[in-house]
Amino acid sequence: MTGTGELVQARLSAADVVRVGTAGLRTRPLRVVLSALGVAIGIAAMLSVVGISASSRAGLDRALDRLGTNLLTVAPGSTMYGGSAELPERAVAMVRRIGPVRSVSAVGRVEAHVYRNDRIPVGQTNSIEVLAARTDLPRALAGRVRSGAWLNDATSRYPGVVLGATAARRLDVRTPGLRVWLGEEWFSVTGILAPMPLAGELDGAALVGWRTAERYLGFDGHPSCLYVRSAEPAVETVRSVLAATANPEAPTEVRVSRPSDALAARRATDETLSALLLGLGAVALLVGGIGVANTMVVSVLERRPEIGLRRSLGASRGQIRLQFLAESLLLTALGGAGGVLLGTAVTAAYATAQGWSVVVPWWAVSGGLALTLLIGAVAGLYPAVRASRMPPTEALAAR
Known part of the structure; x- marks a missing residue:
């Protein structure tokens, strides 16, 4: 409220956004774990394919450099x-x-x-x-x-x-x-x-x-x-x-x-196989994103009284959208972080068993995390918009 008696809508700080975004995650831990698991499996599959392929190529490249072409x-x-x-x-x-x-x-x-x-x-x-x-x-x-x-x-x-x-x-x-x-x-x-x-x-x-x-x-x-x-x-x-x-x-x-031409052909074949496996990983990630979207839609339906109460207390539609969008982003970020750890562990275990150097490209890690955030934004957009358009009276009347 200003000195003239006018009401001024409060702004959400970054800490407030994180706090309200994690509220729904903390209250439903099992659902969060299962939803994040789908994203984690997709990211782990993609990262392990890239990591194992990069580790094997690194060993082959060193052999070619040592033996010559x-x-x-x-x-x-x-x-x-x-x-x-x-x-x-x-x-x-x-x-x-x-x-x-x-x-x-x-x-x-x-x-x-x-x-x-x-x-x-x-x-x-x-x-x-x-x-x-x-x-x-x-x-x-x-x-x-x-x-x-x-x-x-x-x-x-x-x-x-x-x-x-x-x-x-x-x-x-x-x-x-x-x-x-x-x-x-x-x-x-x-x-x-x-x-x-x-x-x-x-x-x-x-x-x-x-x-x-x-x-x-x-x-x-x-x-x-x-x-x-x-x-x-x-x-x-x-x-x-x-x-x-x-x-x-x-x-x-x-x-x-x-012989080096044969090795180059084998490497091209390996890259083709890697592309196929990356496609399968992308499908798994897409399925995980759909699971996140479904979780967020259900969350909006279950939390209609909360949405109505927040709207009645002065929260704007933008703030409601931001709350659920942040929740979706945090959910997929959790799955992405787990997927990076799992994919790195799989790469390290396989490369060590084969006697290769462990190579996990930084671009694969950063790209995987960026992809999870994109999936989270897309998956949470519709539920967030739906929550923001819900009339306060209708939301409060929901049971």
């Missing part, structure tokens, strides 16, 4: 009659002559199987491929031996074998020094490789020295795959001449590929 592979294709072609025995030496080539190595397929011991039935091969390998293979692939040692000029002549990470697990070989039954001979395990992102076929292989394969396993000396490292600016140039250099007599029977 200048790796090319050369493999035999098919003959003009549909048969299997083969690379010449001198393919490695010929490719090494290309100027921009920095390193080249090779493996060759061997017709043999490896078993944990000589009592395993012949058919139980565990899908482990036996490959002859050159001693410079880790250099070409930036590979790393997880335990033990790689083949050298001495051990590559004797019955020694290095197991890929998957092959070691399938054979239940955890430490070097054990023996395995390979091609009717006992071979000593000299090392176990760490996983190789750009040469995944080696993870499930048993690798023996080139000369060992020729001496003990009947290897014919023809490589089945060449791994070529070139100078970064000259990758495409080297790629264009590799087929003709590796097999001058039949360049059309040679396949040249770039």
Whole structure:
């Protein structure tokens, strides 16, 4: 009231808005939890999809940065009659002559199987491929031996074998020094490789020295795959001449590929799948928003006497709208905060289990919270407008 006796409508401060907005939430805690849960599930689904995808891509990007994108592979294709072609025995030496080539190595397929011991039935091969390998293979692939040692000029002549990470697990070989039954001979395990992102076929292989394969396993000396490292600016140039250099007599029977391109394609596939899962998360969030809107409509109907009393005491329509809009925003904000925590926890748990770094993009967190507030504003708009248009007398008469 002013000095002239005129009534002046009171204004709601920010604290008043929060207080009246939380009044309805405090009186119906179970309904609030269930409504917020729908929003939380939607936000958690979206954030975990983004976080898990970002964590996996971060690990892949680090691997590509470490290994480089200048790796090319050369493999035999098919003959003009549909048969299997083969690379010449001198393919490695010929490719090494290309100027921009920095390193080249090779493996060759061997017709043999490896078993944990000589009592395993012949058919139980565990899908482990036996490959002859050159001693410079880790250099070409930036590979790393997880335990033990790689083949050298001495051990590559004797019955020694290095197991890929998957092959070691399938054979239940955890430490070097054990023996395995390979091609009717006992071979000593000299090392176990760490996983190789750009040469995944080696993870499930048993690798023996080139000369060992020729001496003990009947290897014919023809490589089945060449791994070529070139100078970064000259990758495409080297790629264009590799087929003709590796097999001058039949360049059309040679396949040249770039493993990093396959990884990029896999990443694009992962992004497509992530987009699909994000869409499902958005649907869950929409359902949660509808639940919030339903909760607010019911709240308006149940609180008609309160609305009538507040209107009778001088509250304006705008203040009534603001009260219920604030209540809707607080309800969805509660669900959004819970969803962010849940989504971050899911991302952290999954990334840790996979051995990845935990990456939760800040834009996903801020975008998720902003989206919840938008959902809250849209969900609470109609109930707020309906509450503000309710005549005081009609509201007070409601039971």
